[in-house]
Amino acid sequence: QQKVQQSPESLIVPEGAMTSLNCTFSDSASQYFAWYRQHSGKAPKALMSIFSNGEKEEGRFTIHLNKASLHFSLHIRDSQPSDSALYLCAVSSGTGGYKVVFGSGTRLLVSP
């Protein structure tokens, strides 16, 4: 059964800093890797996703995937207080939405 773990559990960074969040998964056949962001009291919202090894950048956010090491990460450049939220990584181990497994989350606080 797919195991998805995130680190760190929580993180405090100053405004303007680079933030790095990590996610490891156990199923080497996993095909889809995504990050969701959940502000307090709100619903999770998809941020970015990636399918193949390498990097993908969208604005201040970069996702990096290394399937061989069963690891992917999210990097936030110039972190803003509005980035403060719970970040959930999600991994799909096959076709079908029911195959998506969420990590336990990293709670990020960006201090002004």
Add this chain to the structure above:
Amino acid sequence: NTKITQSPRYLILGRANKSLECEQHLGHNAMYWYKQSAEKPPELMFLYNLKQLIRNETVPSRFIPECPDSSKLLLHISAVDPEDSAVYFCASSLSGTDSNERLFFGHGTKLSVL
């Protein structure tokens, strides 16, 4: 996000029966119920994909989903238990059959069991 609406927003129950409702206006073919307990990630309860039900076998039988049509989803709960206190999110995705299914979540129903 007004494209997936859930009702009610908040629910406080004793040991009663109640139904949660969800409607999506995205034209998606797959709809989901997720449960998020405090300090935990969302956990899939049920998925309807073009009327076909896929269930998480760990979900207690007192939770019964219903999908009247492709845009509506209900969750009937009978004799709630204190362990059911959580936020219940409805979600949808385009087909439910691809590996790259981006999930769109509703705002959630917060259930508090007395």
